[in-house]
Amino acid sequence: MTTEPPPGSGGPPEDDPLRKHPPREPPEEPPQEPSREPPRGSPYDTPYDGEPPPPYSGGGGPYGGQGGDAYGGYPADPLAGMPPLADSGKRTLARIIDMVLVYIVVALLVWVFRVDQYTVDADKIEFGKTLGREIITAVCYVAYDTILIARNGQTLGKKWFGMRVAVLDDGSTPSWQTSLVRALVLWIPFAFCCACVWTAIAGGWSYFDKPYKQGLHDKAAKTVVVSLS
Numbered sequence: 268m269t270t271e272p273p274p275g276s277g278g279p280p281e282d283d284p285l286r287k288h289p290p291r292e293p294p295e296e297p298p299q300e301p302s303r304e305p306p307r308g309s310p311y312d313t314p315y316d317g318e319p320p321p322p323y324s325g326g327g328g329p330y331g332g333q334g335g336d337a338y339g340g341y342p343a344d345p346l347a348g349m350p351p352l353a354d355s356g357k358r359t360l361a362r363i364i365d366m367v368l369v370y371i372v373v374a375l376l377v378w379v380f381r382v383d384q385y386t387v388d389a390d391k392i393e394f395g396k397t398l399g400r401e402i403i404t405a406v407c408y409v410a411y412d413t414i415l416i417a418r419n420g421q422t423l424g425k426k427w428f429g430m431r432v433a434v435l436d437d438g439s440t441p442s443w444q445t446s447l448v449r450a451l452v453l454w455i456p457f458a459f460c461c462a463c464v465w466t467a468i469a470g471g472w473s474y475f476d477k478p479y480k481q482g483l484h485d486k487a488a489k490t491v492v493v494s495l496s
Contacts (some may be wrong), residue, residue: 285420285431286439287348349438350493352480353430355473358492361424362470365411368423373407405458412450417443429496435479435489449488 346352382399415422420431420440432449434441441449456465469483476482479491 283439285433287437345435346479346491349433349491350495353428353492353494355480357428357430357494358425358473358482359470361422361428361430362466364424364427365422366408366466369408369411373404376403376407401458405455408454408458409447409450412454413443413446416441416449417446425492430492430494432485432490433493435491438493441488441490445488445490449484449490452487453482453484 377400380399380403382397382403412422416432417440420433425431432441432446433439434445453466453469456469457463461468471482473480473482473485473492476486479485481491485491
């Protein structure tokens, strides 16, 4: 009986080579006995009673920050230790390649299942065939993105352009759940209502997003796309 968790039941593996790891903490020094000698200072100082001063409570600076410098500090940059963010133009080209590759598979499947009817006459549209084609489209695109991103963070288009999807918090390869959320946000509207308009909006968001260049699907899944070249 194996003890490995089933696919999709947990986060990325601990041996992910691209995952960020926290820095090693220096070894603790043995505690030293406090000096019993009275401190030298002004005759107006409070007399020393032999007890060490209370430890710093870490309550932050005068502006309410937790830790950090005298002004409260700033949260750590989640991109620290990660490769640079991928260029949005390359992301667009990679996405077009992925769309073409999956479209070829979709076209074959809708032909096999005889749901490949296209017409501009509203009176001749068969709802069953239209819905069947949309379902096949959604399943193919969602499965393609989910499986490949969860495996190593790369679709074929991203691999050819030297990019990968990474979890914003730690740089690891997205889990199955994260990859599925990302794919659903990107492809369900594409398949059932908005087609390329939604893909352009969701992906094009990275051109204007600051500071992480995230598309709308990246924001939903808390991921970023980084360059490997």
